[in-house]
Amino acid sequence: MNKKERRAILFSPKDNVATAVSDLNVGITASLLIKERKKEVLLKQAIKFGHKFSIKPINKGNPVIKYGEIIGLATEDIPEGYHVHIHNVESRRGRGDKEK
Amino acid sequence: MNILGYKREDGSVGFRNHVLVLPSVSCANKVAEEIANRIEGAVVIPHQCGCGQLGEDREQSIRVLVNVAANLNVAAVLVVGLGCEGIPADFLRDKILKFNKPVETVVIQKEGGSLKTIEKGTRIALRMVEESSEIKREPVNLSEITLGLKCGGSDSSSGISANPVLGFAVDSLIKHGGRAVFTETPEMIGAEHILAKRAANETVKKRILEVVSRFERKAISYGVDIRGANPAPGNIEGGLTTIEEKSLGAILKAGSGPIEQVIEYGERPGKKGVIFMDGTGYDPQSLGGLLACGAQITVFTTGRGNTCGTAIAPVIKVSSNNRLYESMRENIDFNAGTVVSGEETIQQAGQRLFELILKVASGKMTKAEILKDNAFDISRLGISI
Numbered sequence: 001m002n003k004k005e006r007r008a009i010l011f012s013p014k015d016n017v018a019t020a021v022s023d024l025n026v027g028i029t030a031s032l033l034i035k036e037r038k039k040e041v042l043l044k045q046a047i048k049f050g051h052k053f054s055i056k057p058i059n060k061g062n063p064v065i066k067y068g069e070i071i072g073l074a075t076e077d078i079p080e081g082y083h084v085h086i087h088n089v090e091s092r093r094g095r096g097d098k099e100k
Numbered sequence: 101m102n103i104l105g106y107k108r109e110d111g112s113v114g115f116r117n118h119v120l121v122l123p124s125v126s127c128a129n130k131v132a133e134e135i136a137n138r139i140e141g142a143v144v145i146p147h148q149c150g151c152g153q154l155g156e157d158r159e160q161s162i163r164v165l166v167n168v169a170a171n172l173n174v175a176a177v178l179v180v181g182l183g184c185e186g187i188p189a190d191f192l193r194d195k196i197l198k199f200n201k202p203v204e205t206v207v208i209q210k211e212g213g214s215l216k217t218i219e220k221g222t223r224i225a226l227r228m229v230e231e232s233s234e235i236k237r238e239p240v241n242l243s244e245i246t247l248g249l250k251c252g253g254s255d256s257s258s259g260i261s262a263n264p265v266l267g268f269a270v271d272s273l274i275k276h277g278g279r280a281v282f283t284e285t286p287e288m289i290g291a292e293h294i295l296a297k298r299a300a301n302e303t304v305k306k307r308i309l310e311v312v313s314r315f316e317r318k319a320i321s322y323g324v325d326i327r328g329a330n331p332a333p334g335n336i337e338g339g340l341t342t343i344e345e346k347s348l349g350a351i352l353k354a355g356s357g358p359i360e361q362v363i364e365y366g367e368r369p370g371k372k373g374v375i376f377m378d379g380t381g382y383d384p385q386s387l388g389g390l391l392a393c394g395a396q397i398t399v400f401t402t403g404r405g406n407t408c409g410t411a412i413a414p415v416i417k418v419s420s421n422n423r424l425y426e427s428m429r430e431n432i433d434f435n436a437g438t439v440v441s442g443e444e445t446i447q448q449a450g451q452r453l454f455e456l457i458l459k460v461a462s463g464k465m466t467k468a469e470i471l472k473d474n475a476f477d478i479s480r481l482g483i484s485i
Contacts, residue, residue, distance in 0.1 A: 009440075049256075049423070050255045052339065066348070067259070069294075069348050072341060072344060086341055091326070093316060094320060094327075096324045099323065
């Protein structure tokens with residue numbers, strides 16, 4: 001793929017989400033390089049610029065990983081190619097609501 | 101490598117040469133503004149503090165007001181007081197005098213009202229500008245730069261482009277012996293383990309973990325999820341899901357060098373290199389704290405767009421995506437969106453940003469300076485009494 005046309009960015013080979021770098025429609029395939037191996041992810045949902053999608057299934061309660069670090073936990077099972085955001089990820093930090 | 105700056109009496113260096121009209125209390129804001137607005141070369145920072153404050157809250161306001169006046173971009177200071185405030189003008193003057201620059205005061209109750217104070221203050225400011233304008237720029241070393249680091253209106257692209265690009269420029273500055281101060285403690289939550297590994301020693305490491313934990317506990321005490329305040333609604337719309345994700349992207353702007361010191365909000369650092377200032381992520385308050393800790397220039401990265409500048413130090417706005425650059429060019433000085441689109445590498449853009457920082461140090465004006473943006477606020481630790 002031409003660099004200028006790239007659709008998504010993966011920060012670390014440990015990551016289970018990638019970040020869209022243009023608005024991506026349903027049915028588009030995003031190509032990612034994971035440790036020099038090409039991975040194709042078919043998008044089941046539209047992903048807006050800057051938003052994340054799963055590049056492998058993430059089970060409920062499991063960590064969502066970006067930058068090679070845990071950015072939160074999945075609140076439901078997320079199959080590959082789905083939008084990963086506040087509707088299906090919760091933070092583990094600053095949770096005053098859980099202290100009540 | 102040399103840049104051009106204003107050498108102060110003790111050899112230290114400013115990159116702007118302003119006369120600061122400083123209200124000691126918010127009641128004196130209007131008079132201070134009237135004075136500064138009449139005088140070319142004078143700037144003012146209206147604020148909401150100076151009275152009805154107790155203990156550590158009062159101490160913090162004093163520290164910030166004095167240290168902002170001490171900022172090396174300030175050649176001379178006129179403190180404007182009301183006369184009955186808890187942080188009096190003469191009290192501030194005595195503390196600012198230690199920094200070897202001309203300081204005078206005018207007090208509204210003593211002069212007999214706003215108009216008389218404006219007249220007297222304007223004459224003082226006129227003389228201060230006349231005198232300080234004789235100081236000429238001369239070649240100085242890059243190590244004289246204290247660079248403030250800030251992000252605001254972030255989206256997911258900030259962590260891809262603008263923040264790592266700024267990180268590269270910070271590494272270059274540190275190699276030349278300079279100093280860079282990053283802040284925004286809430287945006288360390290979830291990334292503090294990475295910062296702790298960068299600590300120059302055990303004391304700094306302990307301090308990093310302490311201040312982040314202190315901040316998180318404070319946030320938790322409100323009994324609500326931090327999400328919604330941080331990441332803010334705009335951050336979330338831009339694709340940031342959790343505070344951990346925002347933090348991991350945010351810390352990239354602090355480069356990769358050792359963290360030499362952790363300072364309080366608005367404190368003057370004793371060391372060079374990368375410094376962490378404990379403080380809020382609220383833009384005007386971060387910028388106020390950075391001015392007080394001595395930043396003569398600040399770089400401000402943004403993915404959604406931001407307008408904040410300061411009257412005292414130039415703020416370089418860096419966009420993290422091409423869309424923002426196209427839509428808000430009048431506010432953006434540098435586009436790092438080229439890294440997202442693949443037109444440039446982080447290193448290439450980082451080198452370009454480093455060169456822009458040096459140009460701005462030597463006198464090139466930033467968009468926020470030209471637009472006279474003046475975001476300034478002091479973080480409060482207590483209630484008004």
